[in-house]
Amino acid sequence: MKILLLWSMSTALMMGATVVQAADKSAGETLYADSCAQCHGPSGKGMASFPALTGRDADYITSRLEAYRAGEKVGSNSSLMIPNATDLSDDDIANLAAYIADIAE
Numbered sequence: 001m002k003i004l005l006l007w008s009m010s011t012a013l014m015m016g017a018t019v020v021q022a023a024d025k026s027a028g029e030t031l032y033a034d035s036c037a038q039c040h041g042p043s044g045k046g047m048a049s050f051p052a053l054t055g056r057d058a059d060y061i062t063s064r065l066e067a068y069r070a071g072e073k074v075g076s077n078s079s080l081m082i083p084n085a086t087d088l089s090d091d092d093i094a095n096l097a098a099y100i101a102d103i104a105e
Contacts, residue, residue: 023058024091028099031092035084036100044103050077053100061097069093 033042039050046052053061067074068085075081088096 023094023098025095025099025102027091028095028097031096032099036096039080044100054103056100058097058101061100062093065093065096 032044036044036053039047040053041047041050044053064074064081065085065088068078068081069088071082071086072078073082
């Protein structure tokens with residue numbers, strides 16, 4: 001009985017892992033233009049005290065946005081980023097990360 005339960009759980013986990021959808025860079029681009037470009041610049045090169053995002057990989061962007069969404073302070077601009085990230089969904093973060101990682105320097 002325990003073996004059947006473990007098999008069922010592992011099968012469900014594996015099936016769930018294959019359902020993950022690829023990030024939508026186009027949606028990320030739109031969200032970036034609407035929410036990020038005002039501070040980080042239209043090409044992600046940063047402006048004033050707002051850091052450049054070009055050259056950052058998707059994992060870095062994802063981890064930072066997830067930290068901000070959770071209300072964690074991870075840098076000098078955390079107080080500005082936390083309110084902007086609070087309402088981001090997992091898909092929004094994945095889409096933004098995919099787009100930002102693809103911005104050419």
